[in-house]
Amino acid sequence: MSLNSATTDAISLTFAALADPTRRAILARLALGQTSVTELAAPFEMSMPAISRHLKVLEHAGLISRAREAQWRPCRLTPEPMKQAAEWLDAYRQYWELSFDRLDDYLQVMKAKETKRGRKSR
């Protein structure tokens, strides 16, 4: 697998775009409705060029789009790429659920032992 495939496949672009708290906060804001770049930038202590770079990463991953019709070119959420990312993760759901179940089993055994010990010391 080349370095190029790592930077260009759609699901990698999605995960990379989501790997930043500012970009996730931008998506959370856009989930409330479309808005201007200026309004999007307002909550962050960040320069406009820095915000623009984040928006470009999100746009390149297909997670947001900029309207062409309106003069203020609002940003809006285009969440479809998240579906593919969620489906990829879903294939592993059984593994983390199993892990938690095992931990739960272990804790149940420990609790039972503790109760037994408690009874003996009475």
Next chain:
Amino acid sequence: MSLNSATTDAISLTFAALADPTRRAILARLALGQTSVTELAAPFEMSMPAISRHLKVLEHAGLISRAREAQWRPCRLTPEPMKQAAEWLDAYRQYWELSFDRLDDYLQVMKAKETKRGRKSR
């Protein structure tokens, strides 16, 4: 938000680790059971140091762990961080489902128009 928070919060580490096809392939292999680094590296046209770097990214994100007891130190899947990533994505499920529903509505309308037009031209 500082650059530091972007590189250290758990969910960002998880998404960043998943943003690479080689690392996702390694996780898919480990879902079948624990194995050695040599066996993990076998399907990839990649140097051992390159594979080791990928494993370090996965280990740093908590997605894999290396056993300490066995001399061959097998790698195993520790999928718990994926749960947090899946939960983050789940909050957006309604948005991508809505988008697809809207597309579906649009296609239904287009189909109805097409049928109407077809009837007129008969």
